[in-house]
Amino acid sequence: MSGAPSLIDISGVSQVYAGRDGAPTWALRDITLQIGNSEFVCLIGPSGCGKTTLLHLIAGFLQATRGSVAFQQRPILAPGPERGVVFQEYALFAWMTARQNVEFGLRAKPLSRDERRRQALAALDRVGLLAAADKYPHEMSGGMRQRVAVARALVVEPKVLLMDEPFAAVDAMTRQALQDDLLRLWKETGVSVIFVTHNIDEAVYLAQRVVIMASHPGTIVADRRIDAPYPRDRGSAAFGELYGAISGELSNGTRKAA
Numbered sequence: 601m602s603g604a605p606s607l608i609d610i611s612g613v614s615q616v617y618a619g620r621d622g623a624p625t626w627a628l629r630d631i632t633l634q635i636g637n638s639e640f641v642c643l644i645g646p647s648g649c650g651k652t653t654l655l656h657l658i659a660g661f662l663q664a665t666r667g668s669v670a671f672q673q674r675p676i677l678a679p680g681p682e683r684g685v686v687f688q689e690y691a692l693f694a695w696m697t698a699r700q701n702v703e704f705g706l707r708a709k710p711l712s713r714d715e716r717r718r719q720a721l722a723a724l725d726r727v728g729l730l731a732a733a734d735k736y737p738h739e740m741s742g743g744m745r746q747r748v749a750v751a752r753a754l755v756v757e758p759k760v761l762l763m764d765e766p767f768a769a770v771d772a773m774t775r776q777a778l779q780d781d782l783l784r785l786w787k788e789t790g791v792s793v794i795f796v797t798h799n800i801d802e803a804v805y806l807a808q809r810v811v812i813m814a815s816h817p818g819t820i821v822a823d824r825r826i827d828a829p830y831p832r833d834r835g836s837a838a839f840g841e842l843y844g845a846i847s848g849e850l851s852n853g854t855r856k857a858a
């Protein structure tokens with residue numbers, strides 16, 4: 601990262617959960633990772649390797665058992681508007697319209713009602729959903745709901761977007777459209793993105809950097825840069841090679857863990 605200060609510094613982080621039988625689970629062990637400004641990073645790894653735990657530490661929902669997690673050189677102690685979150689579940693409030701859900705993202709800001717509404721509608725417009733502003737979640741498709749969730753996270757202009765398998769529940773075509781939307785928003789806003797996925801194709805399509813994890817305990821086994829220009833061609837030889845390389849690193853990690 602050419603000596604520029606990083607946006608997020610994770611240093612020597614371990615996370616231990618107390619199991620119900622009292623035996624500790626090392627969800628993460630000795631993780632060190634820096635994320636730069638405007639960087640797009642995918643975290644990929646088998647179920648249980650600690651991806652969600654790592655996002656929760658950055659979001660400030662959890663405090664690390666050991667080590668430090670910092671945002672712009674300041675320790676992360678709680679959630680904050682500079683860190684937007686989009687998770688797969690619990691995305692939207694069922695009793696609020698799309699506009700009200702996005703306005704909820706602005707609740708901590710001292711804005712007039714009109715200004716709140718204006719910003720929410722502008723955010724919906726960015727994700728192509730201005731016409732759906734008055735719809736409730738049950739009136740929208742899964743893809744539309746995830747777009748609203750992205751609009752709600754972006755409306756406060758965060759410095760980083762933390763995304764935990766946000767497109768896992770939608771069909772393949774919608775997923776590709778959401779990926780293209782996200783790349784466009786990333787370029788337009790300059791936000792950093794930390795994106796968790798199980799899907800190698802998704803990581804190779806989206807990320808400038810793919811961080812590959814293994815489980816028991818959760819560790820980083822590889823950190824790979826992808827310099828291919830956007831939009832990426834899924835049918836190209838380079839895409840296939842990257843896919844194969846990451847797939848190999850994932851199964852190496854799984855073998856070592858076993």
Ligand SMILES: Nc1ncnc2c1ncn2[C@@H]1O[C@H](COP(=O)(O)OP(=O)(O)OP(=O)(O)O)[C@@H](O)[C@H]1O
Nearest residue numbers: 617618619625627646647648649650651652653654
């Ligand atoms: N609150 C908790 N209490 C106890 N153990 C937990 C808790 N949360 C997670 N764990 C354990 O920590 C490990 C990492 O969990 P985490 O949810 O971070 O994995 P993940 O990589 O996100 O998995 P997945 O891909 O299935 O979402 C797992 O072994 C899990 O069982």
Ligand SMILES: [Mg+2]
Nearest residue numbers: 651652653764
């Ligand atoms: Mg998870």
